[in-house]
Structure formats: structure tokens, C-alpha cells
Amino acid sequence: MSIRSISAAWLVGASLIMTAALPSLASSHSPDVKTTKPTLAILLRPETDASHRVIGMAVEERITMTGQPQRLTLTAPVRFAGIVPIGSVVSDFTVADAGGKVGASVSEVASAAGPVRRWISDRDLTGNVMVRYRLPLTPFSEGGPPYGMKAAGLGVAGNSGSVLVLPEIAGLRRSTLRWDLSRMAPGSSGVIAGGTDILIAEGAPEALIDRWLMAGPLEAAQKSSGDRFNAYTLGAPPFDATTMMAWSHRVYTLLADTFGYLGKPPYLLAIRALDAPSFATGTASVGNSASLITVGSPTYLPGQDVERVKGTIAHEMTHNWVGQFGDRSASWFNEGLTVYVSATLPCEAGLRDWSDCANEIGKWARDYYGSVARSWTMKRIEATPFAREDVRRVPYGRGMMYFANLDAQIRAASNGRRTLLTALRPLFEERRAGQPLTMQRWEAWLDRERGPKAVVLFRDTVLEGGMIVPEPNAFGDRLRVRPTHWTIGNRTFDGYEWHVL
The missing domain is CATH 2.60.40.3650 (Immunoglobulin-like)
Known part of the structure; x- marks a missing residue:
């Protein structure tokens, strides 16, 4: 946070x-x-x-x-x-x-x-x-x-x-x-x-x-x-x-x-x-x-x-490098990208075991897929009091899933030569030079990187609450995803979990 x-x-x-x-x-x-x-x-x-x-x-x-x-x-x-x-x-x-x-x-x-x-x-x-x-x-x-x-x-x-x-x-x-x-x-x-x-x-x-x-x-x-x-x-x-x-x-x-x-x-x-x-x-x-x-x-x-x-x-x-949006509250970015990076980068570098990262990814995924607010719009979530922690944490997991998929797509399109973070670096450098990271600049970057359909998908899932389905190789080639479900109270939620290959 x-x-x-x-x-x-x-x-x-x-x-x-x-x-x-x-x-x-x-x-x-x-x-x-x-x-x-x-x-x-x-x-x-x-x-x-x-x-x-x-x-x-x-x-x-x-x-x-x-x-x-x-x-x-x-x-x-x-x-x-x-x-x-x-x-x-x-x-x-x-x-x-x-x-x-x-x-x-x-x-x-x-x-x-x-x-x-x-x-x-x-x-x-x-x-x-x-x-x-x-x-x-x-x-x-x-x-x-x-x-x-x-x-x-x-x-x-x-x-x-x-x-x-x-x-x-x-x-x-x-x-x-x-x-x-x-x-x-x-x-x-x-x-x-x-x-x-x-x-x-x-x-x-x-x-x-x-x-x-x-x-x-x-x-x-x-x-x-x-x-x-x-x-x-x-x-x-x-x-x-x-x-x-x-x-x-x-x-x-x-x-x-x-x-x-x-x-x-x-x-x-x-x-x-x-x-x-x-x-x-x-x-x-x-x-x-x-x-x-x-x-x-x-x-x-x-x-x-x-x-x-x-x-x-x-x-x-990780927050120190991810930073903030400049024109609005954007927990899907501030927290979601932070969760994605901190749950994967230490394992990629050998500072944590992949089983620990799998557990952490699963925890954040459950906060997203297992919440009554998983299909709520970002506007509705951000208007919710902080006391509703079960709701306020949805953007953490939703953002994590979105960025995991985006990273997988960028890696595939470049045959592994580029990653999400290398693609984002120009945005970070521009922000450091005094150009705030705004929604307009974000969507313009996304359009250049992945095309207009990617902008529509971002709006439909991240902003409007459409369900995000993980790419098969989201989170890299050391982990594999499989469907699961949880019973919380009297409700059952479908979601995903990850296992080390």
C-alpha cells in the first residue's frame, strides 16, 4: 500500500x-x-x-x-x-x-x-x-x-x-x-x-x-x-x-x-x-x-x-519505482503493477523460491476472484470506504492479473526480447522528466504497444470489471495455472491457482 x-x-x-x-x-x-x-x-x-x-x-x-x-x-x-x-x-x-x-x-x-x-x-x-x-x-x-x-x-x-x-x-x-x-x-x-x-x-x-x-x-x-x-x-x-x-x-x-x-x-x-x-x-x-x-x-x-x-x-x-498516476486514483496501476512485480521479480532473480511466489500470486488472485466486488467497476470500488478491505483489495489482484497477461503478450510478440517493464520504461522516464502519467498517456502507450483492441480490453476488464482470464504462460514459464474454486461463507467462487513446474 x-x-x-x-x-x-x-x-x-x-x-x-x-x-x-x-x-x-x-x-x-x-x-x-x-x-x-x-x-x-x-x-x-x-x-x-x-x-x-x-x-x-x-x-x-x-x-x-x-x-x-x-x-x-x-x-x-x-x-x-x-x-x-x-x-x-x-x-x-x-x-x-x-x-x-x-x-x-x-x-x-x-x-x-x-x-x-x-x-x-x-x-x-x-x-x-x-x-x-x-x-x-x-x-x-x-x-x-x-x-x-x-x-x-x-x-x-x-x-x-x-x-x-x-x-x-x-x-x-x-x-x-x-x-x-x-x-x-x-x-x-x-x-x-x-x-x-x-x-x-x-x-x-x-x-x-x-x-x-x-x-x-x-x-x-x-x-x-x-x-x-x-x-x-x-x-x-x-x-x-x-x-x-x-x-x-x-x-x-x-x-x-x-x-x-x-x-x-x-x-x-x-x-x-x-x-x-x-x-x-x-x-x-x-x-x-x-x-x-x-x-x-x-x-x-x-x-x-x-x-x-x-x-x-x-x-x-517496489512502490518507489512503480510510482503513481498523475491525474487520478489508479489503484489498478499503483497497486496492481506493484503486486505483479513484487510477486515475480524476486523469484526470477533467485531471491525467493518459486513456490513462495506461487503462493503469493494465489493469495492475490483469491482476493480478486473470491470477492463479491470482482465484477465491480473501478469507480464503484474506489468510492467504497477503506474499512471494506475485501473490496479495496480487488484492484491489487485485478491489476496483477492484467499486467501478467500483458507481460506474456509482450514477450510472445517480441520472441522474448522485451518484457512489460522494458516496454514501460519510456513512460517512467517521461514521468520523471515532468510529464505526468495520465489515463490519456497510458491508453496512447497501450495503443502503440498492443493496438486499439488492447485499449478496449483494458477498459472492459480493468475499469469496467469484466473477468480477466489468465494467459497460459502468465507469470512466466516456471509456473502453470489451473482452475479452482473457493467457498467463502455461503458462496462459491471460481478462480485460479498456480503451481511450480
């Missing part, structure tokens, strides 16, 4: 993100009295109990306001990504400037992305302003996107969007976000989507949103920061963390070499092991080359094993 579902209003405005080594905490968080433009410096301080376990988050925001005095407005979604409470659970909220503490009115307003909590200072402010507040950790729950800040071992990890209340100030184009680990267990370190403990954002403060955060006694895959691939594990996962992170590095190299168009981009993989059994879930931050994987500790749940975790990691990392 990618993080595209997050409120668009909270993802707009980033123009440049970079990481840097800054001076000491005191000097980097002190006011710059010479500044002529507003700035924002945010400090994240995990709060711990006597045993160093994280029990909450304290946030300190130093805002330098320039120009004429004005009321300060800060906002946060009531629920980040529609899932994690934030605006509704903020406590101990204070605002102060050189004149002392300032009261603030609080209200809830509607927005296109959902309810927003708004704080407005009771008087005009200028100069150096300090905002402080606290947030509880997100309670443990099985499954679901890992956006919330949750305790893992003696640390904490989650998404920056679940802890930030941001100011609305015209001209604010420089923000920093960093950790204060003074209350954490000895030996703790912190990372913020980029491999270091500080993030500098040139652009609107919303550029700080959608950043995976992790702090605590971290196990690192690399010996020093600055590597292209950076991986960290927090807590005690039910697998060897060193081995898993080394395997993930090989997947990163495989994806970079196979897709080609991005070179070897900086990438952060963060793995957190919660202090309870939990299904492996993950979410990718596509625009920021990072993903957070959540697993349980100390054991797997029934039906879960190390291969399930590998599949999740490969899937979330």
Missing part, C-alpha cells in the same frame, strides 16, 4: 527535501534573530517511563514570525489519513512569545479531506513564538496501515503526519524536523526518512508530512549514514534482523537495476517490531523513497511466516 490515500491538502508544497548534519541541539533550535523570513523548527521528544519505554510524544515548535504582528493559526487533521487520531487527542497545547503565554481558541472546521482542528492565538504575535503540545501513542491494533506512532521495544516509530500540528503563515518556506532523544534509553538514535536524525525542508511546512520516523536502540544494516540504501530495525522481530535487512538490500539493487530509470536512489527501510503478535503490514512513502514495515514480537501469528514478511517488504519497496 502506498501513502497516496493521505489527505492531498497535507501533501502539497514540498519543493526540496534534503538531509544534513546540523550543530548541537541547543544551537540548531535557537532563534535566528537575523532572519527576514518566517521559519519553523520542530523538535520531537519521546516521553518515557522509568524503564525507558516510550509512553507518549512531546512536540516543541519554534516559529519565527516576521513582518507585521498577526494572529497565529495552526491546524491538524482530526484523523491523519482518516485513520490515526491527532487533532482530537492533542493535549497541553500552549503558545508563548516574548510577552508570555497566549491563549488560543480551538474549533473544528470541515475540509475536502475531512474534519480539521484549528487553533488561533488570542492576540497578534511577531518575533519568536514557541508552541508546545503532547500526544499519546497510537494504541496497538492488528493489521492496517502503520501511520500511527507506536512503541516498539524501547523505541517508537510511525509517520510524521500523526504528530504534527502545523502553522499557517504566508511566506513560510523553510522548516526543520529533528529528534530530541534525551529521555530515551542509552544508545538510542533517530532517523527521519533519509537516514539521519534531522530533516530540512525548503518549501511549505506540509513538506514535513509523510515522513517515516523511528527512534530508539536501532539495529542498522549499514555501518555509516550516507549509503544509498539504509535499513533499520527497532524491537525484537521474529526473524533475524541482520539477515532480513541484507536480503532487502539485494531487493533494492534488483529493483534499481531492473527498472533502470531512477538509477540507485537513496532509500530508507524502517522495520518496527511491536511488543505483541501482529500481522506484517507496510506502507510506502512513494515521493520520499521510504517505507515502514510493522511486524509483531516475539512470534508470528497463525498463517504468517518469514516469507510473508519478505513479500510485504518487496511490495512496499
